[in-house]
Amino acid sequence: MGNIIDMASFEHLRRSNTDDRYTCPKTNVTFPHIYKVMIPDGELINDQATFLGTFSAYYQLKEEPRHGNSTLPGFPPSTATEIATLQAEDGFYLDIIHFSRKExxxxxxxxxxxxxxxxxxxxxTANEHGFFILLVKEDDAKKSSHVIYHSSGVEYVNELGQMLECRCVAAFNSFGVIVPYASIETYMD
Structure with missing residues (x-):
């Protein structure tokens, strides 16, 4: 990979399409919606699956929950809510990575x-814009509560006089404001 293009430079273009999904202004990749799915918690009590009255949150790129306890008797249905940001107190972050090739x-x-x-x-998930993976990660406290979009495209680099595959990164904080990626990235020496 070549240079990293920080999409904070293109803040005015960050949500240009009507359905409020993020579109990278350099690669023209439109990312899928993110869903927060609430799954009812349960445990076996006297050999009977019992709803505990609480829910666990999962994040995914499809509205339909992948699994859950909702099909069990006495359990409420799972709910899926479309989100664009995380809460400031969330101790994790979301990486959404675009791939142009299925392999x-x-x-x-x-x-x-x-x-x-x-x-x-x-x-x-996959759609007309390509292939996408969402990762829920907790390995970097500086990135907590951010939603980070990754795409790549070929750019002409003047200094090298050639085309080079470059990675584009856009990071949104809990207010939905795009922030410079370097301000939340941890670099190893």
């Missing part, structure tokens, strides 16, 4: 599971 998308998804990521932390 890369499948390989990345398979690697997530091979490396031990929890099934609940990975969601995926």
């Amino acid at each position: 890369r998308w499948e390989g990345f998804r398979d690697a997530c599971f091979h490396l031990g990521m929890d099934m609940e932390a990975v969601s995926w």
